[in-house]
Amino acid sequence: MSAELKTGQSGATLILTVSNPGGRLAHPDLFASAVEALEVAERDDGTRSVIVKGLDGLLSVSGNLRDLAERRLPAQDALAQRIERFASWLDALRMFTKPVIATVEHNADGAGLAVALACDFIVAAESARFSVPQLTAGIAPDSGITWLAARGLPKALAYELVLAGATLDAARLYHAGVVNRLAENGKALDVAIDLADELGTLGAGVFARSKRLLEEAATRDLLAQMRAEGDALVELSR
Known part of the structure; x- marks a missing residue:
């Protein structure tokens, strides 16, 4: 059975589920479907938040780790499309x-961890585990994990995951x-829905x-950032 993106709804929350039984290399069409689903949700006033689940169905965008370790690489065009x-x-x-x-009920490894770090919030079950297994397979990390880990994790954790090949539990990341x-195990989605309901009470514009201010802060000095905050204050007061 091929990988697919399933959609569901809980109140004003869109739930995107990566369904990839039997393997953790997803087809690029799944990624395109995920982008399309977000574009639709962006325009839909009835959708106030999004939950992404099923991240244990993703591991690498480059190929099967065993194939990569044995230097059996995908065709260059196919790899470029995946990336x-x-x-x-x-x-x-x-x-x-x-x-x-992002909800993590079991594992978020490699590409799954990259998706989790790209989200605004992470809800994880107590038994969930996080890793970047490419190093232990003797290959370079992929899926943008070095970029996201460098920005979204403390340096010690980023280095431990990416350079030491460690597996970290949810409690440590919490x-x-x-x-x-x-x-609690089996309750990650329920907790995520509760969090989504809380966040849904916030003004969408605010x-x-x-979020935009946080994303752009690293590109500005302090004074420029404070001016941007002032511009936002004026804009949202209109």
Whole structure:
């Protein structure tokens, strides 16, 4: 059975589920479908937040780890298409103006971890695990994980995951401020829906503008950032 993106709804929250039984290399069409779903949700006033689940169905955008370790690489054009479409999905998550929550019930490894870090919030079950297994397979990391880990994780955790090939549990990432909510096993989606309902009470314009300020802060000095905050204050007061 091929990978697919399933959609569901809980109140004003769109739920996107990566369904990839039997393998963790998703077809690039799945990434394109995810971008399209976010574009539709962006325009839909009835959708106030998005949850992404099923991330244990993703591992690498480049290929099967065993094949890559044995230097059996995909065709260059096919690899380029995978990279571009996956990057488009990550960018769509990062730029989405409504709250996006990743749920991790089991594992988020490699590409799955990249998707989680591209979301605004992460809800993980107590037994969830996070890793970047490419290093232990003797290959370079992919799926944008080095870019996202460098920006979304404390340096010590980023290095431990990417350079030491460590597997970290949800509790450690929760105490490090990376995971926002810990859930009982089997309850990650329920906790994520509760969080989405809380976030849905915020003004859409305020959330979108504040997220944009956070995303752009690294490109400005302090004074420029404060001026941007002032511009946002004026804009939202109109």
